[in-house]
Amino acid sequence: MSETMNETKNSTLDVIKRVFRHLSSRRRHQLIILGILMIISSFVEAISISSIIPFLAALTDPTKLLNIPFLKGILEYTASTNPSDMRLVFTVTFIGLILASGFFRITFFWLQTRLSMAIGIDFSVQVYEKTLFQPYEEIISRNSSEILAGAHKAKDLVGYIIQPALIFFSSLFMLVVVLTTLFIIEPTVAISGVIGFGTLYFIATAVSKRFLLSNSRVYAAELGRVNKVIQEGVGGIRDVIIDANQPTYAKVYRRALTRMQLAAAGNVLLAQTPRFVIEMLGLVFMATITYVLVSRDGDFVAAIPIFGAIALGAQRLLPILQQTYSAYATIRGGMQSTIDALNLLDQAEPTTTDDTNQSHKLKFNSTLTLNKVHYAYQSSARPVLNNINLHISRGDRIGLIGATGSGKSTLVDLIMGLLTPSDGNILIDGEELNEKNMRAWHALVAHVPQSVYLADTTIAANIAFGIEKHEIDMIRVKEAARIAQVSDVVESLPQKYQTFVGERGIKLSGGQRQRIGLARALYKKARVLVLDEATSALDNETEENVMSAIEGLGKDITMIHIAHRLTTLKNCDYIIELKKGKVFWEGKFSEISEH
Known part of the structure; x- marks a missing residue:
């Protein structure tokens, strides 16, 4: 019962909120700027996916594009109404949008990584400084390996939650935009994809949730033991050598390190396994969509533009799905270490005077x-x-x-x-x-x-x-x-x-x-x-x-x-x-x- 209550109290969203509370106003403003860039990047991505339809149409039957008033006006304005010019215009436009999309994605990823590292540095320094400012009795009552492990956990908050959280929310937003784009292009296909792949990831999340949290607790506990046995072995090296205790310390170290690394490996496995299933089912899905489109339209050439848009959307969508799930799994897998680090961040602020x-x-x-x-x-x-x-x-x-x-x-x-x-x-x-x-x-x-x-x-x-x-x-x-x-x-x-x-x-x-x-x-x-x-x-x-x-x-x-x-x-x-x-x-x- 207490474990359930503890999980509720330390839900993923609650932990993310605790992290956000410790951000400085400068970092919050930077997050807002990053969010704006994420929105721009997502919409450029959506436009690049949509642009494949007129691009492929221009390659297969460019005259059909003149039946679309909006495109006809643009083509007439640029004096590009003959098939050859139309192909050139839409090819250049498509390439430009793909390059723009790639540029925004790279810029967003670079800024996201830099901001994650900056926040991680802020938190690690806060933990170290607050620990040094704690009352003397409080510090001497702790084991030094516990303090060392806490500092490591604070430093590793970048990998435990900061970067995964940014990836999770940016991927989730991108996912919504891409799905909306596909829904506008082909509602049936979009709904089928959401139901199929969504169900798969829902099952994966439900099954892995407790295993991820359990492994995170094992990892956090064993990290403390690893630091403790290193400090004890090196700190008491004279006695270790004289008493020939090297094998004993090495054995204890191996045992703790093995449990820690097995827990970490288990979380990596849980985070990455759905990707292989998705890649396999993605190909099956594309083959099925091809068959449905050709059967419905009775003409493969006519189905090419829609098929191309769906293919490009799927090519963007499947990695985003995996990134979203993997980020969630990483957050859950590092939950206990994150909570331990946040508890150190919650230490009283230093009371300084002039x-x-x-x-x-x-x-x-x-x-x-x-x-x-x-x-x-x-x-x-x-x-x-x-x-x-x-x-x-x-x-x-x-x-x-x-x-x-x-x-x-x-x-x-x-x-x-x-x-x-x-x-x-x-x-x-x-x-x-x-x-x-x-x-x-x-x-x-x-x-x-x-x-x-x-x-x-x-x-x-x-x-x-x-x-x-x-x-x-x-x-x-x-x-x-x-x-x-x-x-x-x-x-x-x-x-x-x-x-x-x-x-x-x-x-x-x-x-x-x-x-x-x-x-x-x-x-x-x-x-x-x-x-x-x-x-x-x-x-x-x-x-x-x-x-x-x-x-x-x-x-x-x-x-x-x-x-x-x-x-x-x-x-x-x-x-x-x-x-x-x-x-x-x-x-x-x-x-x-x-x-």
Whole structure:
């Protein structure tokens, strides 16, 4: 019952409407222009089909054309009343109309393809941008392979629905125009064709509908599994090699990929099979029509013009019929992937504020206060932090200690504005931290995690992370690298700061990656520096040098340092110990041994 309701809710037309709602006004105007061109192209097509009648009549018995007042007037006006001139006029006219029809069809197809690709780019960028702007907790609750699969589905909306929908509606309109033309020329033949071929495609649609939708669900699900197993295999390559798990991952990958490709192949088969039946029945239909026309008129020559028009119409009609059905089948076959992509498009729009104005309002000149802060993740009713009250002055060096799971990382995520308190509030100079000033606060905060993410680009680009190449300040890059004690290493490399670090910094050691992460935070020149086990991969001497260099920056920087190695915190003004989500102890470094 629920499946039926879900299908109703996500009918083909409903999904197309959802797609249309996400189009920009510019794309909608372009669609209107494309629609106008489609109408012109269809009518030129109809005229070209109709023109074959006088063309063939001029070749077989041109004198009959003089019995038609409209044509007689044109022929007399052009002084083309003798048979030879009449043949030339109608031959040139017919060729001109065929060329015009072909030109409009090619132009329409070119514009249709370009517009489809442009819409696909718009949607893919929207999905990516909206995903990046989602709340931090929302993003970390998703599997990265799920996000990757969603981005792929958004990118592939061009093939799933955008281009097929344009083809479907343009082919449907062309179908109506061609059928109307054939009906005017020979009503009996047109009606017979509609009933015969229409019935065939109706049966094909009814039979394939559920199979197409079922295959689309299998394809969408297996695409996620394929991405997941690739990420897990490559991401854990050390363990995969050591444990000799390559055959296991390859087997899982093959299983998921096979199911995905079989579903895709099934949909292609369902979409294309009617074409072969139509081609076969089309020849049977033309043979039958020839027999009927000759038997009715008693003269094959007299039947040639009508037969030619029907033949040309059928030659246009049968591919259009197949295009219409194939486009529908493609839309149904990609339905689940389309719905998944649309769900990502339906994500909340990014709520941005004027950073310039906000930066004047939020400076962090004196205090950072946490007032009765509680926090629980959406996936758990049990709070991670309970009744946290902290008062941090600008320039303080704060150390956070506690067992794993005590809430240290969650606390700094709250302080950095990545998470919002479930209860209580955070105040910056007495002003509550909220959505309106969050961007300004983020501009004042820098974070160095234990595991630093490095992009597969240059060292300079990783230090000035997220800044376009031409905007990177190399003086700041080098200064940040010097303070982070990584400049000597970088300067010894052949390409120096233009050295590529490899995916996730694989070409660097763990300590080098951490120091580049620290240099990244220093490049930002933030007022609050959060170090989450940021020096854990460094030897004691390097850590000592790094911390001394940071201390040399002065008291303008407020530092919050999470560490398990207590000696790292010896220069902190005071230490906070968390236990089971609560502040268990506060004191100076010298008091830890007594505690």
